[in-house]
Amino acid sequence: MVSVVVTLRHHTDEVSCCAFSPSLLATSSGDKTLRVYNTTDFSELPFSPLSGHGYGVHCCCFSSCGSYLLSCSTDGSAIAWSSETGEVLAVLQHPGRTPLRACALAPDSSLLLAGACDGTVALWDFPSRTLRRYSVMSEDSVVACCFSPCGQMFVTGCTHGDLKLWDTDISVLHAEKDAHDLGVACCNFAPQFNVDGCCVEFRLASCGQDSQLKIWIVSQAFVMKLLHTLSSQSAPVLSCAFSSDGELVVSGSVDKTVPISSCASFSLSYTPLHIHTPLPPPCRYVTAVALSPTMPWIATGSMDRAVNVWGYNSKSLPLPVVCFAGRKLPGHSRLLVADWSEEDVQTWLCEEGLQELVSIFKANNIDGAELSQLNKCVGSSESLGLRGRLLRKIEALKAEESGSEAPDEFLCPITRELMKDPVIAADGYSYERESIENWIRGKSKTSPMTNLPLQTTLLTPNRSLKTAITRWKSSQ
Secondary structure, three states, rough: EEEEEEEEEEEEEEEEEEOOOOOOOEEOOOOEEEEEEEOOOOOOOOOOOEOOOOOEEEEEEEOOOEEEEEEEEEEEEEEEOOOOOOOOEEEOOOOOOOEEEEEEEEEOOOEEEEEOOOOOEEEEOOOOEEEEEEEEEOOOOEEEEEEOOOOEEEEEEEOOOOOEEEOOOOOEEEEEEOOOOOOOOEEEEEEEEEEEOOEEEEEEEEOOOOOOOOEEEEEEOOOOEEEEOOOOOOEEEEEEEEEEOOEEEEEEEOOOOOOEEOOOOOOOOOOOOOOOOOOOOOOOEEEEEEEOOOOOOEEEEEEEOOOEEEOOOOOOOOOOOOOOOOOOOOOOOOOOOHHHHHHHHHHHHOOOOOOHHHHHHHHHHOHHHHHHHOOOOOOOOOHHHHHHHHHHHHHHHHHHHOOOOOHHHHEEEEEEOEEEOOOOOOOOOOOEHHHHHHHHHHHOOOOOOOOOOOOOOEEOOHHHHHHHHHHHOOOO
């Protein structure tokens, strides 16, 4: 049901954080370094370890697009790294040079947030690398922070135990006093949202020194309400994370356990949360947990300096989780064709009996986006029959992707076609990006669903819905 995929023992001090991107795993440690691994085979990348910090690294996270890796440290700096090369893209120093305990990037990578030991938070404009706001949040250390999926709010947690909701101007929207007795340790939003009337609601997980994991409803009406308290762990809970589909939440504790808890999919009601599947315990406290957005993997970091990656079989868990069965080729089975890499396209050609075209496609660097636009074979030396077979295969692939029997929530409300790039508009509904952009340009700025004015034309990528659509397609 749950087994170790790989154990990584490269850090020389306790592991402080783990983070997945679609293709990478990053870990940070008190040894001042970050380690970066390719999730294809969990080999360490050539530029790893990253050693730009002068003291221990407390936190690391990837941007939503996976292009950036962010870290923060006792040295008072937040560093943005290139995920492809390991190059330092920016070093942002806390104005008071106070140790930083937590950091986060907005979903659109426009803002970078860091919480400090002196109770302050620094907010930078990430593209320009300039300090936007700097404010005192608490008399106690800010040890946790995260952006809402819409990017218009963020939550901070402090060692006193308070959780606070802020807007991006650093104005407090809601304060939850003593959310965790003796202190908050971590907080994270689920990628999903729910629309209650005209109000968008999100789910937040928080954990702390009171040995509890709590699930909250956070609304854009600036309300924060406790939904459920999980008390399965017998010691302080140090880390928590949602799966990319929002159906699972995991937490790591001083009691050396990692419960896997079930949530009801795409809603704010939860199934009974007394069902847990604890992972076999490591030797020391579990300080970090993370879930892969593309594979059924959980990464756990510990004070024993090791990182374990666990694979879980969703069919064997007594939980309503997503089935990962699909096409046999793991490299592209969970992706839309437009998201395929060059290697995915070449693998597809072999799968479809078009091996003769692999060298041509490789020489011309054709990836999924180019494949979907292809209307003639690359080169002119191939037989007419081979070109015809290729075009027929591409048309069949497009027809398969369109999905005539797709669930209604996967269809754009404007075009009623299967969405490829779903985005959330200010009315809380999801649309195909191109369709809602054309709507906004051609109409008065009103909601296609409610006919009420849109307070903003900002569109937020709905990555969780895109993932759900991809998984549905792979099961067809």
